[in-house]
Amino acid sequence: MKQLIVNADDFGLTVGVTQGILDSHREGIVTSTTLMANGAAFEFAAAAGRRVPSLGVGVHLNLSEGVPISPAWRIPTLVDRRGRLHLTPGRLFEGLLSGDVHLEEVETELRAQISMVIRAGISPTHLDGHKHVHVLPGVDDIVIRLAREFEIASLRCPRERRPGLLNVVRGTKSAGSSVLRQYLVARGVSAFAGRFRQKLDDAGLYCPRHFCGLSETGFLNTRLIRQILDRLPEGTSELMCHPGYADASLAETGTRLLVEREVEVSALCSPRLKALFENSGIGLVSYEASTELQHAEAVAA
16 A cells, blocks of 8 residues: 655745645645744744644754744854854754764754644644754754654654656756755765664654655656656655745745745646546555554554
8 A cells, every 4th residue: 555645844934835835735735744843934834733633733843044942042052143043954963073062952952842833732743854954863862752752653764765866857947966966965864864764663653664855855846746656665655845935034044945835836736646646546644644554553463
């Protein structure tokens, strides 16, 4: 049996992104999303998440941008002089290796983010990381510990099977060099995620068996989604996506994904794509539904 979780990242980043995710759920194939506790539209997104119970909502753990939830003085190695989160995954990893970034501060901020989401009336279905920081060595152990502390049974493991690089190039009008850069990023993230998957198994936590959408980040369109579906393996997979509307607030965040998000909204809401699911035998599920099914199968076994 093939099941697919379609998870939209960055819920709460801006109103435009949040609305794009909601439209991609109501009118398209998005089943789950992850909420940024420190996003500019957090309250708007949290209220929407409470009103739309069919949309699974997890936590998008963020150490890279925006105003932290914790007071800046409690996490000085994570913030810049303005008191804002600013570490790219690469700089965060380097700081952890050198000792310039303190793991206890990482735990303080991530705990505060999860608590913020829960206080807003959301029961998180799963955890993942903005720019996949949750699979970095050291951070991964903290995320697993917090998942168990808050009784969150599911996490994303962004270990991607290698897609055909030429297929990605052919499926998009973007320059081959930009596709190659994202492909190399995907390979690095997947390497860390392989180690993370073993830790999840050891901790008795759930993640979908397969993951896709990492190499296609920034290029995802209807054609590439169809390619992904054509090679979807048996079991449960997660497709990561970033739908949204490119409003002025989004440009101020510094994200590279602007109009690309609107392309994804159109793709995810494509009538032809929705019709494809009806004939493919692929079941669309949320993280919550997938976890419940896994537990039921384990009990039956």
